[in-house]
Amino acid sequence: MKLGCIADDFTGASDLGNMLARAGMPTTLCIGVPPGGRVPDTDAAVLALKTRSLPVADAVAQSLAALDWLRAQGCTQIYFKYCSTFDSTPKGNIGPVLDALADRLGARRAVVVPAFPGTGRRVFMGHLFVNDTLLSRSGMEDHPLTPMTEPDIRFWLGLQTEARIGHVSAEIVRGGSAAIRAALDAAEAEGLRYLVVDTVDDRDLEAIGAAVADDALVSGGSGLGLGLPANFAAKPGQGVPWQGRRGRAAALAGSCSRMTQQQVARHAMHAPVVRLDPVAVADGRQTVAEVVEWVMAQREDDVPLISSTMPADALAAVQERLGRARSAEVLEVFFGALASALVARGIDRLVVGGGETSGAVVSALGISTARIGPQIAPGVPALAPEDGHFVCTLKSGNFGGPDFFGDAARVLAGGAP
Template sequence: MLLGVIADDFTGASDIANTLAKGLAGQGGLAVTQYLGIPTSPAAPDVEAAVISLKTRSAPVEAAVVQSLAALEWLQAQGCVQFVFKYCSTFDSTPEGNIGPVSEALANALGVKGVIACPAFPTVGRTVHQGHLFVHDQLLSESSMRHHPLTPMTDSDIRRWLTHQTRDLVGLVPVATVRAGSAEVRAALDAAAAEGRTMVICDAAIDQDLITLGAAAAGVPFLTGGSGIAIGLPANFIRSGLARGARTSFEGVAGPEAILAGSCSAATRHQIATHANDHPVMALDVDAIMAGTLGVREIVEFVASHRGQAPLVYSSDDPMEVEALQSRYGRESLALTLDGLFADTARALVDSGVTRLVVAGGETSGAVAQALDLEALSIGPEIDPGVPILAEPTRAIALALKSGNFGAPDFFRKALRLLEGGVSL
């Protein structure tokens, strides 16, 4: 194994697995397997890159660090020569963590400083300029992310945000240095390391910037970022002759389908509204769920009664209503209850014969993936930027785990069609 990725949520893991499997146009990518949790046995010998999906984005800081170091230990045992800590392209975190503490712990374990930190993903409008993170044409702090129910992002200066979370000073490689080329980037990172800076924010506004950062990272043990930071990494291994530049094929999975949406992002709410125009949808009554009068049985019955019609079940709502519900029931209690309901529902749906499952939302996807006890997933074609098909070959299950902010308005319909191998519903 060449490359090991530690991802702080399940949708982000799929995102970077997709990036590594695609590679650069005309060159191919790596043979990637996504693991849901830390594996308990060695990887298959043909795996070139492993992506370990953790559910640590909103976990207590200490737990996130412990799990991430355990993932690093397994990847080291597989022979990896380079490691990536993957977090969200909107830098989802609080002033206490978890991005900074996990990044520093991994860097310290590997004995490195001057580590790239770049959440940029230009394809979906996430760019970094002079250390400030933008979502399309808005500063992060002015985007819908300021209303995130778990990690509201109220500061666009991610160098300052990361400084709150780390012990060491945080550096910056500005856009002028990035545009000067990979050698200049590498020199800037080395200088930051000499100054004792562990983490270094790197500007990136276009894919070529990320390719430059990837070239600068050739041979370094550790880097961090969103999925975009991996764009140029496969080419390093292919050029050196260590990787063959292949991509896993996907033949499609037929059978019953369901969509579960727990994200409250603006993109997911738009996708739900689009899907509701010509497909059956079930809006979950949160008060009834918290009262115990609505549960798995009713949801499974709804899905079963609309088999073949792409049924969608969702708990998504606008920020004001989410805030009111959190005040009524408590943020953690509400999140745990809804994640638990989606997890139990997914397990019941698969037990009832559902073979194609689309899930929206990082926390929801993590809960569902853990409930289904999936271990190793192969990476299929990309549905929309950042969202690939995931296949569990031994159980004939195909999934799409979507970050709340990703996907086109017709994502749900398109995802189910591609999970089946391109056959229209």
């Protein structure tokens, strides 16, 4: 094994696995740290943790356990993967996890590359944009767990670590990998440990990837995965043919992002949708059993959608009544139990939207490893759990086009992306 990746949530892990596999690097997705032995013969492993919203001590402990396992497999480079919108809080764990990984590896520097141009996430002058809008005005400021109110990644990361933070400008990046490497070397010599690198398009990712070929530790969103496989002699186009499954499908949407709201509204125009009321779920008036029966009563060629998506004002009202932590927990438990019940009833294609929701579903279904299938949308691959009798996809809330749920069900059945 050559490249070891530690992802702070499940959707991000599948996203990164997608990038590496599409670039020709045989990749295995592991849910958590494998309990023992080695994963199947592979060049890269992505360990999907659920640490994004955990307290610092817990996130650091889990990340170091993942690091130790990856090093035992022979990995020569470690990739800490967080969200392309840098989801965290001023007291978040991205900085502390970076510190812990760098200390354990003896790494004097690490790039910070959250950008993913293919999904509209770009960094310029150290500031993160979503399409043409600053991160803090993109809707991420309303995220229920990690509201992003500051677009300057240098400043935000600086709230989480005592390490010195530098910046590699777009002008330097456009000079190519040699220029980037020289800038990184100079910054390291000045005592700067983390370098936020401007990234506008895929050419920048390729140049950055080449520049960090010899670095023990790198960090970023999944976009950086585009630039690393060439360092390991990977060739695009390699992979196992995707067969898919053609049984019944269902979709679960737990994200409250603007994009997911649009996708749910679009899907409701031509497919059955049931909306969850977190308060009704919490007091037992809306149950898993009744939702399962509703799904099974739909036409077999439909893609019924169960959604807890709601606009920011409605979400605020729910959180006011139940509390932020309780409202999230209630829905995660519900979606996990629902996914298990649906698969038990013969649903063999699951489309899941939302990072926390995906984590709950994966845990409930007991998925340990999965093969990366074709890309459904930028950052979103099809997944075939090892030894499973179903296929699925895990989508970050903001990813995918307006017709994502229907498109995903088609690809999971073996259709064209």
